[in-house]
Amino acid sequence: MASKQQLEELLRPVVESLACELWGLEYLSQGRHTTLRLYIESPDGIGVEHCEQVSRQVSAVMDVEDPITGEYTLEVSSPGLDRPLYTLEQFQQYVGEKVSIKLRQAFEGRRKFQGRLNGVEGDEILVVVDNDEYVLPIEWIEKANVEPSF
Numbered sequence: 001m002a003s004k005q006q007l008e009e010l011l012r013p014v015v016e017s018l019a020c021e022l023w024g025l026e027y028l029s030q031g032r033h034t035t036l037r038l039y040i041e042s043p044d045g046i047g048v049e050h051c052e053q054v055s056r057q058v059s060a061v062m063d064v065e066d067p068i069t070g071e072y073t074l075e076v077s078s079p080g081l082d083r084p085l086y087t088l089e090q091f092q093q094y095v096g097e098k099v100s101i102k103l104r105q106a107f108e109g110r111r112k113f114q115g116r117l118n119g120v121e122g123d124e125i126l127v128v129v130d131n132d133e134y135v136l137p138i139e140w141i142e143k144a145n146v147e148p149s150f
Contacts, residue, residue: 024079
């Protein structure tokens with residue numbers, strides 16, 4: 001069974017060969033149900049045709065390399081308005097925006113933080129919740145999303 005990092009290393013060149021960026025990858029295994037979800041981005045935006053192309057190419061590579069044992073579902077989509085954040089660079093792009101963060105473990109008695117992304121320092125994310133600033137190591141973050149504003 002391949003790790004998330006191995007899958008990213010295998011699939012990033014495939015996505016980039018189609019003039020897209022691999023924004024993020026989620027590898028979810030729950031019992032017998034496994035989902036491989038790719039988020040792709042492009043300077044011109046992502047349409048259905050991009051998702052179809054990437055899905056076809058990724059499927060072909062996955063069939064040849066066979067990094068996941070058993071059946072899995074492949075999903076390819078744009079990050080959307082509530083885009084997930086995975087890397088320090090992505091967090092840096094959204095400084096000043098409202099974010100929702102869920103930690104793997106409790107920090108100061110809580111796992112969920114919703115507030116303004118104040119910055120990135122080293123490998124830590126600064127987020128302001130109710131006028132209190134929290135410094136959260138990126139490796140503690142289980143899930144983070146930009147909160148869309150309308």
